[in-house]
Amino acid sequence: MTSKPEITKLNDAVSVSPQLQLDDVTALAKAGFKSIICNRPDSETGEHPSSAAVAEAAEKSGLQFAYVPAISGAITDQDGEKMAAALAKLPAPTLAYCRSGARSTKLTDMARTASKAASSPATRFNVVIVGGGSAGIATAASMFKRDRKISLAIIDPADDHYYQPGWTMVGGGAFSAEFTHRKEKDLIPARAKWIKSAAASFDPDNNAVTTADGQEIHYDVLIVCPGIKLDWAAIDGLPETLGKNGVTSNYRFDLAPYTFRLVKELTSGTALFTQPPMPIKCAGAPQKAMYLSCSKWEKEGVLANIDVQFHNSGAALFGIKEYVPALMEYIDRYNAHLNLESTLVAVDGPAQIATFEQKHGEETKRVEVKFDMIHVVPPQMAPDFVRSSPLAAESGFVDVDPATLRHVKYANIFSLGDACSAPNAKTMAAVRKQAPIVAVNALAALAGKPPVADYDGYGSCPLTVERGKVVLAEFGYGGKLLPSFPNWLIDGTRPSRLSWLLKDTILPPVYWHGMLKGREWMVKPHRIGAE
Template structure:
């Protein structure tokens, strides 16, 4: 007979979104019985990996043991979820344990589908092939940047959705700036090969980014999707409208295609996209009122960033408690996401926007004009946001993230 446990609230996923939501719930109602299903002993501040790849941070500063960030008062279940049975208010774990809940939050993140690019997994971390999307590879990015004196450096971006859509560019700009400082940029041919049709999805930020593309002499190749890598031969194959194109490289920074976790995509909770099928404003499941999805696993059409999860967690906490009390959701999410684009060491274009590309700046324009590179934005990314993450977001302190209750209870 399978082991069976019961909790008020079960949260699947102990990453940024899951832990922040649990902390926000407990701030509002400390008596809640909350279980977090999370198999990993390690927790990462993933936005820091761009800085690791740019030689600004050392990798270990982005890592903590999960036990140190798990909110006090929750039950941590060190297991992976296997299947959902929302009609019975149950989640089955990989060891056969069945969890019964009154309310379910689904936040297992997004899956990096490295295997979708032929030959990539065999060559990651060697032969000049790297990615800031992995903790163990980001230091190799900086090693390659430091050693490269001439040749071709290619930076790829897959089709959407991906987490932190600006990250492929951030890696490129910081690399170019390092080469510029060393006086070797003129000897390096830099290509940005992006599957999409535009440099960045929110038009207001494109002019400033294009200034850096021109300054660094970057060859912009849109509609170009990486499909195969031959590491030993240092050849990358791209699919374009004209057919396949092969390019030799000395450095290749890869961003993998990204998909919903398989156990979510295979479940009754999934939308056609594979992500958790939720209302984009309340983040309540469209078919199961006592289920919410948040973070990168949600079907909301927002940019999948840590900043988005920071805003979503308090809103979901507020709405989840309302549903638990037999009321409709109280707060709406406006699609806020932030992408601090590191265009050079010491300067950032602070992209902040919501649904429909609407600009949603957190600061007055006299302090930070997000459409222009600024030193203050760099300070925010390098010093303030990591501290806010560890000491604020994960602990339920809702600085600049308090939900606005727009609906009548």
């Protein structure tokens, strides 16, 4: 170059220099530059070629040109945005110049900041909720009901949302699968920001969540409710045979219809129903699948031809003793063989053989059972990114105070639903009660105040013992019975047609149009210290 301007490389895309002369342009093209930006106003004092003259020289040399003038000592954010737009449009590498090169350097730095802000949405919110299932959406709706001005983001990658308590009914032929399905986009509260990605890790010391696609989301208050992990692979051979060979599960949307198909087609043989070690979501669902199947076979007159077996890893049919007598009446009525402390460990689908580990006193034996159909419930655990995080208790679930659902270490973190460590039954009814409590406690934390509401461990398990009757189990911490209705209306320890009506007709619309909309019917948060 004849004038030899001092060129400083800022990065691979942009270099800067002092004032260019017209005969410098050809040399810039030979040096590999593709474009030029003039940051010096034509009106600025001193001798220098006009931007139009440099643009003409650039065109003759095959370079593109942009005029982005900025006044020395008075550079604005708008100047930085214009520089960002020019750099985005022009081919790289680009040479930007002004009188000394200082303005061009500053504008390039501002352009980088402006570009980053434009390409990334706001990444700090008053409240961040990890999980867009029933717990996340219900809590968000309850919070907006109380404060419409908060900024709130929900992190969840799913396109679809399911009313999972309905899958037992699908497997029993009472609901269609599609009845339990909605699109996630139609349920996220309008005021919430939906970050459509999976949470990958937590940094509670810096109030941040990192997503699977690399976003770093910051919060004032964090609510963790990503659900529970179904570990299908923990049972040897199970993933390969699910949905065929008579192997099914109501714990998956796509498999619940297969359950009912198997039930309708089976007229004789062996039907196995399994329950893994606790904790699992809806601890009654494994036996509910059995009762509804038996009810169908009884109606069709084929039950006597079917060997029904219930294999439960636990030592009791149900964890709350008050409900066991009614359930045992149905075990006897359906002539189901109850196998306690019997854990499914393997399934050979093509051979239709299930392998169980069964306890006999101090001894554990492996037993193989031939089947015609088997309903499997997989072992369950906290999601991997929760178990490996600083938020996890020894159990792997988010370590919370059972009463306030606030993290035991981090005062601005709460958890509810299947992912939290509270020793309640992991049911939809529990979430319905927990969501308003977490909503008011999280808003209190946002205001720098302690929790104001407490949770009694309430959960409900409508045990569908036959088509048309339900044993409505409702209980809290320590197995305390917590009925929602007077005993003369519904005695939860006995099968009831009214309870079936609740399960079949009332609860689904309560879920879609009440719980997910922040309508807290019969679950107003209990204030700490109140009677």
